[in-house]
Amino acid sequence: MPGNAATLTVSVKEDVAEGVVSLTLARPDGARLPDWTPGSHIDLVLPDGTTRQYSLCGDRWDAHTYRIAVLREPAGRGGSAYVHDRLRPGDRVGVGGPRNHFPLVPSEKYLFIAGGIGITPLLPMVRQAELLGADWQLLYGGRTRASMAFREELTEAYGERVHVVPQDELGLLDLATWLGIPRPDTKVYCCGPAPLLAAVEAACAAWPPYALRVERFTSAAQTAPVRDTPFEVELRRTGRTVTVTPEVSVLDAVRRAGADVLSSCEQGTCGTCLTPVLEGQPDHRDSVLADHERAANDCMFLCVSRSCGDRLVLDL
Template sequence: MDAYKLVFVETAAARVLSRPRPVRRDGYDRTVVIDRVRVEADDVVSLTLRDPRRELLPEWTPGAHLDVFLPSGRQRQYSLDGDPADRASYRITVRRIADGGGGSAEVHDTLRPGDRLRIRGPRNAFPFIAAESYLFVAGGIGITPILPMVAQAARAGIPWRLVYAGRSRASMPFLDELSRLRGGELIVRPDDEFGIAGPADLIDRVAPNSTVYVCGPPALMEAACARVASLDPSVALHTERFSAPPVRDGVAFDIALTRTGRTVRVGAEESALAAIRRALPGVAYSCQQGFCGTCKVRVLDGAVEHRDRLLSDTERPDSMLTCVSRSRGGELTLDL
């Protein structure tokens, strides 16, 4: 299964189950103010954002995200997990990642009510598709894009089932909010109570013509996707990943950084971005999955194997996204 941030796999005829007006996909910026910071679970906080003049915010549909520009200059993507009908505010939720790139720590440690943020969006490439019934599988903070989908299915009276896994109940946000939804089945599977969920634990039954949405860490994604692959071919699978996908079929190569005069070795199982960050820790990046374009860099020499789905044909000859793309063979020379 091709795992990629904010790219979904669709295997059945579909239409968006949402307002008829499509969500705008081209980015646009605005300033918002943090109205509230709330602890939702262990190491998880939500931010409620509003317009500084209390004007209505742009519409969004379940699965949408915001690009958030943090005070440090870091850019990160966070799913909208509130109520799409509430245009007075947006809600995003962030888990602290101790060994991450510093964005989540900055949110937790420095952002307070009254602070202003620049955002871009909302944009949606993980849309909620009309179906006869739904199975949702979420792991940890992967509940954030799933929550509005479950709520929408509940409001529409469409049968749904949610399997929600996490390390412990204390680490799993929105359990109370989910328990209030009607018309479906909520299955909560903390690892400390049931053990790590296997494929059959996550997906033990799916009706034909159902739609399955999965979002979570790599192990959960792989288990759920493998299970769906063995089911009725009428089942449609849609996925979103919050962490960098593993490098597949990688070959080691060198990158020459012209501005610094250094050359870095990219291992067969690591991204070009990871190797570059060893030499340039402050290099810009965000999604690490070839979606946002933050790590786009000019290629001065060498042949690139493009693995992103963002760059246009006119950009590819002299640009690359270092988070996913690689060398086709031989050294690459980059404008870094």
């Protein structure tokens, strides 16, 4: 369990689409929960010890509840099955975070693109864009209408700004029409399955730098590390230096040296183990940082990233 996990109670569990349930979580004593911003997610620690990350999709101005939505994934690792089949209102779960590695940046216009359960982090963004008076559109694709969570909630609240595209009725999202002409005044936010993210990234190749921001539920495919030989990592605060061999992660190596680093997914997607880099060039292998954040070389995710050179110095 993440070291900062709090114990919350499942106050409401409801079906919100075919194969999708939402959970409303609150403190057992009804006390205020930590604030969050659109794009944030939490670690959900289930009673069996399983930890999974889910985007917050409720009302950020409600200080006493969190809402998440969970898609049943038959090919998953068991977390969604537990939520769907065993978790009940009144049960207690651990919650770590919230953390935000998918923040909504200021813009005159937004295009939000969701695929399936990828609608969850975009829901609070839509509300925020509306609150700020920005010009926005939501393109929402799914297998069928019945499988698209919060579809009616969105269309009832925002009408024609929401474009619902069930694949069995209308086919795949028409990305060429929506993204074919770059718009310097528009930010594009996308979340969904890997094929959709890849298609959106390709369609935005000619857009201005940093116009597109994506969030992945699974780690991106990895090429081989920059180096396959050992390198050294200095822990600046303790003065210790450890050697990281090819078969060991930086996270495991620094923990063996006594560093107390929180982690959760250990796949480079949740953002828990983000650590400042003081010297050296990381070999970034996560699925969170944008290109300009990687180029800064001032932080890295220890669970999957490595070193390009012989030495890294971390603020640990």
